[in-house]
Ligand SMILES: O=P(O)(O)OC[C@H]1O[C@H](OP(=O)(O)OP(=O)(O)O)[C@H](O)[C@@H]1O
Ligand code: HPA
């Protein structure tokens with residue numbers, strides 16, 4: 001790990017802001033939070049706890065990166081939702097939008113299951129890396145086009161446990 005990009009305090013403050021917006025928007029609807037494993041695990045649990053209004057949770061596991069630092073573009077479902085989301089107010093919870101390939105695929109996949117509404121909240125977004133535009137309602141931080149780790153984000157399954165977002169030294173992944 002090279003350098004801290006976003007501190008734990010900054011993450012916490014941003015989640016407080018996002019939770020307020022989401023509470024206001026979903027004042028008369030209960031959101032079904034759909035966490036995208038594994039990257040979103042920290043964000044999902046902190047966001048759910050900061051929401052004042054009740055929500056329910058489901059998880060889906062997809063993978064498009066494997067141990068690489070660029071998306072293969074091929075999205076695989078590793079674990080599907082446990083229940084039908086028809087008629088539910090789905091809020092997809094993601095850690096990062098990089099190329100946008102994962103979420104654009106997931107949005108289509110979930111929208112085809114007839115939810116009453118579907119929106120996306122992502123903690124991080126890399127505007128300069130986007131290959132497919134994805135309609136995202138809530139964004140925590142826009143960051144530079146560099147590979148980052150921590151707070152759920154991995155490089156070859158490591159660093160997810162860091163409480164902050166850091167930049168990885170390119171020599172670690174041969175960049
Ligand atoms: O916008 P994209 O370029 O598609 O990249 C974003 C996706 O890539 C990462 O998942 P990954 O496939 O690494 O699985 P993981 O969450 O288990 O690490 C990340 O958690 C997002 O889901
Ligand atoms: O910058 C990143 N770091 C970790 N995982 C990722 N998945 C997409 N982009 C990233």
Ligand SMILES: [Mg+2]
Pocket residue numbers: 039065066153154155
């Ligand atoms: Mg990953």
